[in-house]
Amino acid sequence: MRIHLVDGTYELFRQHFSPANKDADRGATRGVVASCLSLLEQGGTHVAVATDHVIESFRNAMWPTYKDGAGVDPHLTAQFSVVEAALTAFGFPVWPMVEQEADDALAAAARVAAADPRVERVAICTPDKDLAQCVGGKVWQWDRRQDKWFDADGVHARLGVAPASVPDLLALVGDSADGFPGLPGWGAKSAAAVLDRFGHLEDIPADPLGWDAGVRSAAKLNAVLREQWDLALLFRDVATARTDAPVGTVDEWRWAGPTAEAAAVAAELGAPRLRERAERLAERVA
Missing domain, CATH: 3.40.50.1010 (5'-nuclease)
Incomplete structure (x- = not known):
């Protein structure tokens, strides 16, 4: 069937x-x-x-x-x-x-x-x-x-990510069709690289020196993520079916x-x- x-x-x-x-x-x-x-x-x-x-x-x-x-x-x-x-x-x-x-x-x-x-x-x-x-x-x-x-x-x-990480990806990069912007500075490549390595927002190390995901400007991206953490979680919730x-x-x-x-x-x-x-x-x- x-x-x-x-x-x-x-x-x-x-x-x-x-x-x-x-x-x-x-x-x-x-x-x-x-x-x-x-x-x-x-x-x-x-x-x-x-x-x-x-x-x-x-x-x-x-x-x-x-x-x-x-x-x-x-x-x-x-x-x-x-x-x-x-x-x-x-x-x-x-x-x-x-x-x-x-x-x-x-x-x-x-x-x-x-x-x-x-x-x-x-x-x-x-x-x-x-x-x-x-x-x-x-x-x-x-x-x-x-x-x-x-x-x-x-x-x-x-x-660039597993299916389970798609809401996390959308949280970072946003979705213009659905009307939410994601986090400043996070692009599709950087977000996919980090989430492909760690899976979910909660699993991204707080110290960017531990990211080992080949991402440029890791410190800057990490600072944005920590400063807008609640917003990232909100966007992920919005993106979750x-x-x-x-x-x-x-x-x-x-x-x-x-x-x-x-x-x-x-x-x-x-x-x-x-x-x-x-x-x-x-x-x-x-």
């Missing part, structure tokens, strides 16, 4: 800004549904989707400039509820996140799936580096646009065909071929 966990927010953005999208109001939704159907056509059986139903989350209370949806194309924002309803009509489990984020739902589902002895592989379908912290064992990350797969070694090759979102069980994620509402939804989207594709797939799994 192989599980596909789809970052619906990323997919919606990707489809919306695709050069092929000529319909700002519904094109992204059609693209996301088609993308999920393609996973089934490639042999997928369990496909679930997490979305940021509300862009803001509990993290906005943790850091004032955390992403809040400002500047997002209103045509795109308006499609979140539309794509959630469309995916549900086509038979896909959907987790529309409000207090937490889509990343948290994906992390929670990856934990549930990895614990199921029947599951051979879990694919978190997103290129988002935040989700790299969930990779390991059965859990892989799949950048579908570039068709690149990342296991734990792949994460290390990509980011929660795994307690209610996502149900693996058996509930198995695709069993479109619902009775799929025909009406396909008509509303101006995409009758989506319904036809879903019906053909349903015959296969019947």
